[in-house]
Amino acid sequence: MxxxxxxxxxxxxxxxxxxxxxxxxxxxxxxxxxxxxxxxxxxxxxxxxxxxxxxxxxxxxxxxxxxxxxxxxxxxxxxxxxxxxxxxxxxxxxxxxxxxxxxxxxxxxxxxxxxxxxxxxxxxxxxxxxxxxxxxxxxxxxxxxxxxxxxxxxxxxxxxxxxxxxxxxxxxxxxxxxxxxxxxxxxxxxxxxxxxxxxxxxxxxxxxxxxxxxxxxxxxxxxxxxxxxxxxxxxxxxxxxxxxxxxxxxxxxxxxxxxxxxMALFIAGRYCKYSRDVSQSPWLDLEGKRVRGEGSVQEYITEHVTPIFNCDTLRFSASGREDSDVRMLGKGRPFVVELINPKKTIFTPNRIKLLQKTINESTSLISVRDLQIVDKKAVTYLRDGELTKNKLYTALCKSDGREITAEMLQTLNETKTPIVLQQITPLRVLHRRSLITRPRSILELRAEPASNQSKDMFILHVKTEAGTYVKEFVHGDFGRTDPSISDLLGFPTEIMALDVTEVELDWPPEIKD
Ligand SMILES: [Zn+2]
Structure with a gap:
């Protein structure tokens, strides 16, 4: 001046x-x-x-x-x-x-x-x-x-x-x-x-x-x-x-x-989902009524969060999402809840721990861990992570009826990784994703016999790059994902059940008890 x-x-x-x-x-x-x-x-x-x-x-x-x-x-x-x-x-x-x-x-x-x-x-x-x-x-x-x-x-x-x-x-x-x-x-x-x-x-x-x-x-x-x-x-x-x-x-x-x-407050954590009938966010009809499923991860978490923070509204976001029939296991998937205009804003770590306990005791379908108040910047970290993080899956796969032999499993286990896939947008998501071909990598792959004694089934462990469609990697989606497990084995293979076992994002920090 x-x-x-x-x-x-x-x-x-x-x-x-x-x-x-x-x-x-x-x-x-x-x-x-x-x-x-x-x-x-x-x-x-x-x-x-x-x-x-x-x-x-x-x-x-x-x-x-x-x-x-x-x-x-x-x-x-x-x-x-x-x-x-x-x-x-x-x-x-x-x-x-x-x-x-x-x-x-x-x-x-x-x-x-x-x-x-x-x-x-x-x-x-x-x-x-x-x-x-x-x-x-x-x-x-x-x-x-x-x-x-x-x-x-x-x-x-x-x-x-x-x-x-x-x-x-x-x-x-x-x-x-x-x-x-x-x-x-x-x-x-x-x-x-x-x-x-x-x-x-x-x-x-x-x-x-x-x-x-x-x-x-x-x-x-x-x-x-x-x-x-x-x-x-x-x-x-x-x-x-x-x-x-x-x-x-x-x-x-x-x-x-x-x-x-x-100012908005942000609470982060990781969630696990143990049900194949729970979606990440609620499926609502045009009138806002839930149309299917046993509720959603979002609802199980936020119904306990809202009264504690006494906020006007909130926004739930997670680092990617799994289909409702896919379980989320291991240490869970990182998520963050943005609390808009909260009236209760001062919390001790113990109070947050108690909130975590309340959520976990209220249902056996999901659980949360590492719940904590985080900085606003965390949200960008979560979104960026969505594009870069690798994920580990375990899939139960089934042949077209033929018996799965040790040689077949060996074929899979000897396939050189990374396998670079060309994935055309899967048919099941075509209504909400644009039609393009995405190159995606399978970073690790391991097959083993199914523990359920079914001769036509096997278990597949894969580590994938962010954004890989795993179900399609197994069955091939009518040739839209190339190569697929069906291609590698030389006969049609289906996916019976899928679990995410790890989301490789080192956030939010682990909270020791
Ligand atoms: Zn004056």
Missing amino acids: IEMVIETEGLKKEIVSELLNLGVCDKCTLRYLGVKDPVVYRNTASIKTILGGLSKKEDDDDVADVDIDNEEGTGLPPAKLLKCNPCAACLGLLQSCVEESFLDHIADDIKKAGIESSSYAPVLTLPISLQIRAQSIWFHLIDKFPQVYKSLQYMKPEGISMKTVWKWISTMDLKQKVDSKSEWMTNGDLVINMFLQYKDEDPECLPMFKLLRQRNKRAELTRGAVEQMFHSMNIETFHTHFKCPPPIPTNQLVLDKLACSH
């Missing part, structure tokens, strides 16, 4: 008294003097020193004549009857909106929302009148004190923004009122959206709205559109459309609404 140069005390005094005459409050006057020290804004004595005794006497009866609406009885914080006018620049944001009663009201609303958090991010949404007023004061200063402001004219009028100053003054107090151990920062987990309203917003914005509509018939009055408009506007044009300096306001900002929402 360009430094402001005010060469003499006399000149500074002139600027201060000009701003105060415009109805600008002490703190906004400091902003226009370029004061960047947060401590100063919190200290009335320092403010008075800098303003050199010209500071507004807010308890002076001489300036108590401005008529201000009393908001009492509206459910909104009572607008304190200012004995001086609301500031022409901040409309009271740095006056009544930093006072104890206002901050108490905010703190109560935050507590009422009942959302646990250890860090908070206050966000102010302000009326557009403030933007227009800031521009107006800025142009007035450039006009009146060119020796100081002319060289800064391309700087934003809000060089030291009122939002920033509001935070400098208020967050320490809010922290004490809400939770003295909490952290308050721009990337805090609990976002406190405060919407402030100004009674004269519409009339004050009307000239701007007209200007925008002249340029574009469908233009909306937005912060960005206004900023863009001012960017290309010179002082002369500004004067023809807006009052410069801005009029002294009679109404001040009031809190219209406060809304709290917590």
Whole structure:
């Protein structure tokens, strides 16, 4: 930022008294003097020193004549009857909106929302009148004190923004009122959206709205559109459309609404599935009713997660998926649940362990392990892993009736790996996948006699590259997968049952008991 140069005390005094005459409050006057020290804004004595005794006497009866609406009885914080006018620049944001009663009201609303958090991010949404007023004061200063402001004219009028100053003054107090151990920062987990309203917003914005509509018939009055408009506007044009300096306001900002929402939380783990009649996600009809199966992995997990975190909604994703008739064994498949706007957010590892126990005791069809709270980045890790991870399968295979001999198994076991397959999109998934030929590798292959004594069956262990269709690798899918086990053996082979025994993704980290 360009430094402001005010060469003499006399000149500074002139600027201060000009701003105060415009109805600008002490703190906004400091902003226009370029004061960047947060401590100063919190200290009335320092403010008075800098303003050199010209500071507004807010308890002076001489300036108590401005008529201000009393908001009492509206459910909104009572607008304190200012004995001086609301500031022409901040409309009271740095006056009544930093006072104890206002901050108490905010703190109560935050507590009422009942959302646990250890860090908070206050966000102010302000009326557009403030933007227009800031521009107006800025142009007035450039006009009146060119020796100081002319060289800064391309700087934003809000060089030291009122939002920033509001935070400098208020967050320490809010922290004490809400939770003295909490952290308050721009990337805090609990976002406190405060919407402030100004009674004269519409009339004050009307000239701007007209200007925008002249340029574009469908233009909306937005912060960005206004900023863009001012960017290309010179002082002369500004004067023809807006009052410069801005009029002294009679109404001040009031809190219209406060809304709290917590950043999403992510809980990860690995799941096993022991049933051949459970899908990964629910099969729903158009009305949202489940159409088949014994429920889904997603439901068995999330029905216990939702009440614990008390979240609005959630999103379940896993590192790939198995068909509903395929079991997921071994250490299981990594998954992550994104919890949207959770209200319970602070958990000890023991609490998560208990959640895992609850899920595991509720069903014998699935189980979870390594359940833990993870970072948002984990989701990308999971998705990337989906494209690169290898998987191990065990398949029960059946011949066309002929007996499986030791020689046949030997043929398979002596096949050189990796075997590179050309897989045309399988018929069974053609309705949801595009028709292409994918080269995929079988990295390891081992065949052994079936333990169930059936002479026409054998067991096949394979390790595959991500994205390989294993069922098709066995039967060949009418020649669409080449080569297949049927090709290698020289007779038709079917797949009777399939288990995933390992998903080679080293995430989430194992949790030792
Ligand atoms: Zn102000």
